[in-house]
């Protein structure tokens with residue numbers, strides 16, 4: 319069996335990345351989501367081992383020291399990291415491993431997996447992004463302000479310094495999913 323593919327999705331939170339990924343997964347049975355670890359608290363109905371592995375800061379730092387993460391970053395004052403073993407096993411099995419990580423994480427990942435493909439999702443406008451973040455109703459005003467400020471920095475970094483292969487503006491969900499599905503088709507050729 320041929321080796322799989324690592325597909326990295328980055329975006330400002332609220333740009334629609336999670337919805338896009340779950341729509342893509344419905345179309346492709348060999349698409350597997352890498353579950354990240356984080357020190358932030360679970361939101362809403364999020365479950366440990368499904369949405370994230372939720373760890374204390376002490377445990378997270380212990381795992382960093384043991385080299386258990388392919389990449390890790392401090393995002394919005396919380397630690398996030400990608401466990402290494404899972405990715406290696408899934409790529410070996412010929413699957414498409416989807417990583418939902420920030421721009422710093424992508425830069426670290428490139429050092430270990432230079433063939434990973436990067437897709438950066440952009441919101442149609444900053445006003446729309448703020449509207450989407452507020453409508454989630456899960457973050458405080460302060461957290462939203464941090465996310466909006468970071469969103470602009472991340473987008474600039476992705477455009478001018480990051481190694482992203484594709485940029486897709488998420489204006490209409492169906493069209494965005496179709497575009498990305500075509501991108502995957504092309505990359506797999």
Ligand code: 5GP
Pocket residue numbers: 328329330331354355358389390391393394398399400418419420422423424
């Ligand atoms: P959220 O708290 O909204 O779930 O995620 C906040 C940010 O952390 C998002 O930009 C997301 O891409 C990033 N993130 C999630 N998991 C990881 C990870 O494993 N590594 C890195 N570097 N960033 C992550």
